[in-house]
Amino acid sequence: MTIWIVWGIVLAIVAWMGYNYLRIRRAAKIVDNAEFEALIRKGQLIDVREPAEFHRKHILGARNIPSNQLKSSLAALRKDKPVLLYENQRGQGVTNAALYLKKQGFSEIYILSYGLDSWNGKVKTS
Structure with a gap:
């Protein structure tokens, strides 16, 4: 009986992750460093x-x-210009931002894959 509960929880988590992945893919395009820089x-x-x-x-x-x-x-x-979003790693912040912008009528939304941690372009540091 306990094993079924564990499997049910695992299945629910996987389904939730899949649902969130599909939602973000509909709202924004996830791009690599080269495409993001362009x-x-x-x-x-x-x-x-x-x-x-x-x-x-x-x-x-x-x-x-x-x-x-x-x-x-x-x-x-x-709204007539692409919006490029990033954070340290691709997490909940960019996901929420992309979903909100899509809901507000923005059509071109891009997210930097793996975030600032993987960025190899120009940065400003303090």
Whole structure:
């Protein structure tokens, strides 16, 4: 009986992870370093981490809009330009930001695969 409960929990977790993966894939395109760097020139580069993390290190040209402040900063973003999102690793912050932006009518949303930790382009450090 206990084994069935464990398997049920494991199955529920896997199903939840699959559901979240499909949701984010519908909202945004996950891209590698090369594609992300090519998009920077024509897009809006947004770092969704907290300000302290942003000031320590960020991609050159990025604006800091923490994911929990995105709603109040929405007017600063243009819907006619691609939005490029990143954080340290691809986590809940970029996921929430991408889903929210999609819901608000943004159509071109890109996420840096593996986040800033894997970025090999230009950065600004303090």
